Amino acid sequence: MRVVIAEDSVLLQAGLTKLLGDGGFEVVAAVGDAESLLRAVAEHRPDVAVVDVRMPPTHTDEGIRAALVIASQHPEVAVLVLSQYVEERYATDLLSERTSAVGYLLKDRVAHVADFLDALRRVADGGTALDPEVVAQLLVRRRADPLDRLTPRELQVLQLMAEGRSNNGITEALRVSPSAVEKYVSNIFAKLDLAPTDIDHRRVLAVLKFLGA
Amino acid sequence: MAAGPGGVYREAMSWMERARDWRPTVHALAGLAAGALTAAVLGGLVIGWLAAVWSLIDGPTGGWELAWFYVLVVLTGPVLALWAVHGLGALQRARFRAVLGVEIAAPPRAAGGGSLLLRPLRGWRAPATWRQLGYHLLAIVSGTAGGLLVVICWTAPVLTYLVVRQGQGPGAAGVVGAVLLAAVVAAAMLLVAPWVARSVAEADEAGGRALLGPSRSEELALRVESLARSRAEVVAATDAERRRIERDLHDGAQRRLVSLAMQLGMARASLGDDVPEPLRQVIEQAHDEATEALAELRQLVRGLHPAVLDDRGLDAALSGIAANAPVPVRLRVDAGARCAPAIEAVAYFVVSEALTNVAKHAGAGRAEVTVERVGDRLRVVVADDGRGGATLDPGGGAGVAANGGGTGLRGLAQRAAAVDGTLTVDSPPGGPTRITVELPCGS
Numbered sequence: 001m002r003v004v005i006a007e008d009s010v011l012l013q014a015g016l017t018k019l020l021g022d023g024g025f026e027v028v029a030a031v032g033d034a035e036s037l038l039r040a041v042a043e044h045r046p047d048v049a050v051v052d053v054r055m056p057p058t059h060t061d062e063g064i065r066a067a068l069v070i071a072s073q074h075p076e077v078a079v080l081v082l083s084q085y086v087e088e089r090y091a092t093d094l095l096s097e098r099t100s101a102v103g104y105l106l107k108d109r110v111a112h113v114a115d116f117l118d119a120l121r122r123v124a125d126g127g128t129a130l131d132p133e134v135v136a137q138l139l140v141r142r143r144a145d146p147l148d149r150l151t152p153r154e155l156q157v158l159q160l161m162a163e164g165r166s167n168n169g170i171t172e173a174l175r176v177s178p179s180a181v182e183k184y185v186s187n188i189f190a191k192l193d194l195a196p197t198d199i200d201h202r203r204v205l206a207v208l209k210f211l212g213a
Numbered sequence: 214m215a216a217g218p219g220g221v222y223r224e225a226m227s228w229m230e231r232a233r234d235w236r237p238t239v240h241a242l243a244g245l246a247a248g249a250l251t252a253a254v255l256g257g258l259v260i261g262w263l264a265a266v267w268s269l270i271d272g273p274t275g276g277w278e279l280a281w282f283y284v285l286v287v288l289t290g291p292v293l294a295l296w297a298v299h300g301l302g303a304l305q306r307a308r309f310r311a312v313l314g315v316e317i318a319a320p321p322r323a324a325g326g327g328s329l330l331l332r333p334l335r336g337w338r339a340p341a342t343w344r345q346l347g348y349h350l351l352a353i354v355s356g357t358a359g360g361l362l363v364v365i366c367w368t369a370p371v372l373t374y375l376v377v378r379q380g381q382g383p384g385a386a387g388v389v390g391a392v393l394l395a396a397v398v399a400a401a402m403l404l405v406a407p408w409v410a411r412s413v414a415e416a417d418e419a420g421g422r423a424l425l426g427p428s429r430s431e432e433l434a435l436r437v438e439s440l441a442r443s444r445a446e447v448v449a450a451t452d453a454e455r456r457r458i459e460r461d462l463h464d465g466a467q468r469r470l471v472s473l474a475m476q477l478g479m480a481r482a483s484l485g486d487d488v489p490e491p492l493r494q495v496i497e498q499a500h501d502e503a504t505e506a507l508a509e510l511r512q513l514v515r516g517l518h519p520a521v522l523d524d525r526g527l528d529a530a531l532s533g534i535a536a537n538a539p540v541p542v543r544l545r546v547d548a549g550a551r552c553a554p555a556i557e558a559v560a561y562f563v564v565s566e567a568l569t570n571v572a573k574h575a576g577a578g579r580a581e582v583t584v585e586r587v588g589d590r591l592r593v594v595v596a597d598d599g600r601g602g603a604t605l606d607p608g609g610g611a612g613v614a615a616n617g618g619g620t621g622l623r624g625l626a627q628r629a630a631a632v633d634g635t636l637t638v639d640s641p642p643g644g645p646t647r648i649t650v651e652l653p654c655g656s
Contacts, residue, residue: 088532089521110471
């Protein structure tokens with residue numbers, strides 16, 4: 001898979017290039033600011049762009065804004081945003097533009113190479129990857145709503161769904177049987193009043209309900 | 214050698230002492246000159262203006278150019294007089310500073326406002342202008358009198374000599390008596406001359422301090438203004454410093470740690486089965502330590518001044534610290550429009566520190582953070598269900614020891630007070646604890 005990297009630290013740019021190269025990705029361009037990123041994406045049409053949030057010139061949210069532009073102008077390019085801090089506000093911005101082929105992770109996660117490469121592949125394949133930290137931030141803002149009807153275990157499962165995990169992924173993470181996970185998931189759908197139509201669509205709706213809390 | 218540098222120094226000092234004794238006299242003489250100048254300037258202005266007014270009333274005698282000139286004089290007279298009053302005031306303050314070393318601050322300028330036409334005249338509304346004018350009138354009368362008195366005292370021998378010579382009568386005995394009397398009077402006046410000069414200077418100084426400078430309330434107003442400004446600068450400097458540290462860590466140590474953890478992660482991922490167990494353990498441990506250090510540093514830096522606080526405001530910034538608190542936190546923010554950056558920074562800092570306190574001391578199971586706008590104030594409440602007993606008083610009882618809150622909370626209270634905010638603590642023994650901070654949020 002072809003990747004464009006946008007990261008203003010030369011050190012991390014080199015590290016990421018090596019990491020992704022070793023992980024079977026082809027890094028077609030590595031740039032240091034948002035403008036070059038947009039040019040590189042238009043030129044190379046990569047499968048996925050890995051984008052740092054704080055980049056020149058203002059070092060605030062350039063990466064998020066660039067990711068939003070990519071999401072609207074290049075629907076075929078997946079975007080994984082990396083940052084030393086994650087902010088639920090930025091996550092909400094990203095998800096309001098697109099709910100698939102998008103990810104937002106702490107930079108810390110690159111240290112766990114296998115997990116990180118998994119998340120990147122998931123995003124590149126049209127899935128999502130939200131940092132658990134973002135999910136935790138959204139949780140503190142939870143008001144009294146349908147989510148209160150969920151048991152702690154079901155909330156945990158929903159959280160993992162929000163991070164972008166499949167039923168298999170949730171089974172591994174919680175060390176429970178696949179049938180148990182299926183039961184939790186269908187309970188969640190029922191409690192959130194989501195009609196049994198297309199499974200994937202319901203997953204997205206459940207997550208959105210969670211994020212909209 | 215005995216009279217070495219020490220002797221020279223003493224000599225210089227005693228010369229300085231003597232010079233100091235002359236300063237009141239110099240001041241009085243300068244006062245005499247200043248009084249004369251004041252009389253000339255103010256008198257000239259008043260007479261010129263009255264003459265112009267009179268000529269206009271009486272009907273100008275010359276051509277129309279002259280009539281225009283009179284109108285010009287009548288119109289500009291008050292403005293010129295204002296300049297003269299302030300200029301002479303500055304001159305007199307300079308005299309005090311240069312001769313006596315007495316520093317008198319310039320009084321505050323008149324406040325702005327008023328119509329464009331009358332703006333040059335608004336100085337006449339300021340009490341300071343009238344006080345200065347009062348001093349100038351005083352300088353003309355008593356300044357001149359004081360100056361003359363000092364001059365007479367110092368020149369007493371010459372004066373008495375002249376008087377005696379003029380009054381030279383026929384009687385020899387009379388002459389001797391008059392000369393003796395004159396000599397005694399002259400000697401006495403010469404003797405008291407320094408005291409006279411000092412008294413005149415002191416009286417003048419009292420007048421100058423009362424009339425040339427700002428009044429007591431104006432002085433206090435100026436002081437409050439300068440204190441408020443310097444305090445705001447200190448608060449802003451603290452914020453800027455926290456921002457700078459955050460950026461430095463973000464661009465420096467944090468990046469290096471991410472890179473280090475990433476390298477160790479790659480090393481760990483590439484460990485084959487043939488790697489000796491001790492080496493594997495070392496690499497795994499190093500990788501774990503690096504990721505933990507990264508997480509700890511992130512937590513620490515997040516409490517400083519996150520970029521998102523400037524970028525998206527208090528509401529957006531609070532999720533991060535609420536989510537990372539060691540106890541479950543429920544966050545409710547309804548702040549409306551954004552406050553000034555300094556206020557948002559204080560509110561953020563208060564929540565961050567209060568949650569740290571809750572985690573450390575309160576033994577709480579959960580906490581709730583509420584931020585709301587009450588009129589033009591921002592109210593931040595941090596409540597927990599811990600054991601209570603927190604107090605602002607550093608010398609409090611056992612509750613403080615249990616809660617350890619004293620100094621930490623006091624720091625928060627000081628921080629709030631620095632932006633004219635208040636902090637109250639409601640924490641009965643046994644809990645629950647409620648810390649309420651109210652900050653001005655005029656925008």
